[in-house]
Amino acid sequence: MGKIVFLGHAAFKIETDEIKILIDPFLTENPLASIKASDIKECDIVLVTHDHGDHLGDAVDICKRTDATLVAIYDLAVHLQEQGVKNIEGMNIGGTANIKKVKITMVKAFHSATRGAPVGFVISVPGASIYHAGDTQVFSDMKIIGELYKPDYALLPISGYYTMGPEEAALATELLKPKVVIPMHYNTFPIIKQDPNKFAELVKQRTPEVKVVVLKPGEELEF
Numbered sequence: 001m002g003k004i005v006f007l008g009h010a011a012f013k014i015e016t017d018e019i020k021i022l023i024d025p026f027l028t029e030n031p032l033a034s035i036k037a038s039d040i041k042e043c044d045i046v047l048v049t050h051d052h053g054d055h056l057g058d059a060v061d062i063c064k065r066t067d068a069t070l071v072a073i074y075d076l077a078v079h080l081q082e083q084g085v086k087n088i089e090g091m092n093i094g095g096t097a098n099i100k101k102v103k104i105t106m107v108k109a110f111h112s113a114t115r116g117a118p119v120g121f122v123i124s125v126p127g128a129s130i131y132h133a134g135d136t137q138v139f140s141d142m143k144i145i146g147e148l149y150k151p152d153y154a155l156l157p158i159s160g161y162y163t164m165g166p167e168e169a170a171l172a173t174e175l176l177k178p179k180v181v182i183p184m185h186y187n188t189f190p191i192i193k194q195d196p197n198k199f200a201e202l203v204k205q206r207t208p209e210v211k212v213v214v215l216k217p218g219e220e221l222e223f
Contacts, residue, residue, distance in 0.1 A: 002125060003015050004153060007025070007033055008030050008032040009032065010023070010055060010185045011033065011057065020042055021045045022047070023049070023121070023123075024055040025062055026053070026054045026056070030057070032217050034217035037058035042066060043063075043068040044068055045071060045099060045102060046063055047071045048076065050073075051079075051113055051114050052113070052135070055134070055135065063087065064085065064086075069088070073092060073113075076090075105121065109134040111134065121134075129153070132155045133154070133156050133157060146175060151176060152223070154176050154178040155182050156183060158184070158194050158199050159194060160186075160192070166196075170199060173203050180213055183214060
């Protein structure tokens with residue numbers, strides 16, 4: 001058994017009986033965050049999709065305090081190691097690593113970044129395969145991600161200004177064909193205000209077999 005916990009914006013916690021994983025832990029400066037970075041006492045792995053502040057967030061602080069392994073694209077990983085993070089896994093797009101018994105595949109994303117390139121992750125833990133798209137537009141290779149890695153859960157941005165919006169994210173859902181899709185990266189700031197129910201309706205029109213779960217910060221979904 002495990003659970004996916006939405007922490008706000010694009011930040012999630014994936015937890016099983018054996019492992020605690022954080023993705024894009026933007027907490028301290030996040031007005032909608034359900035917890036503070038200081039509340040996190042234990043963590044095994046921190047995944048960072050790219051180096052923008054609303055994704056890198058508190059990753060360095062959390063890794064230093066908990067000795068978690070930080071996973072990022074190689075260029076960013078090297079930089080963060082220079083910032084004092086001890087346990088680093090610098091991957092690259094298309095690669096797969098087994099880290100603390102978790103299978104992690106780094107996939108492409110279409111966005112911007114200062115160091116390296118923006119990415120997404122497919123995380124395989126007992127009972128679930130979870131795709132976190134990072135910041136991205138919809139792209140045709142999402143169909144390949146769906147066919148190769150068969151994610152049970154897809155975490156997709158719907159903000160429509162810095163990333164794809166509800167219409168594009170609904171198409172992404174159709175390409176990926178997960179069992180469940182969870183919208184993220186919206187309503188944190190006025191410029192990315194969106195109605196997740198609109199996204200849910202668009203998904204229903206395209207792929208009614210996919211369940212849309214809208215989580216509020218702090219809410220969780222068990223798998």
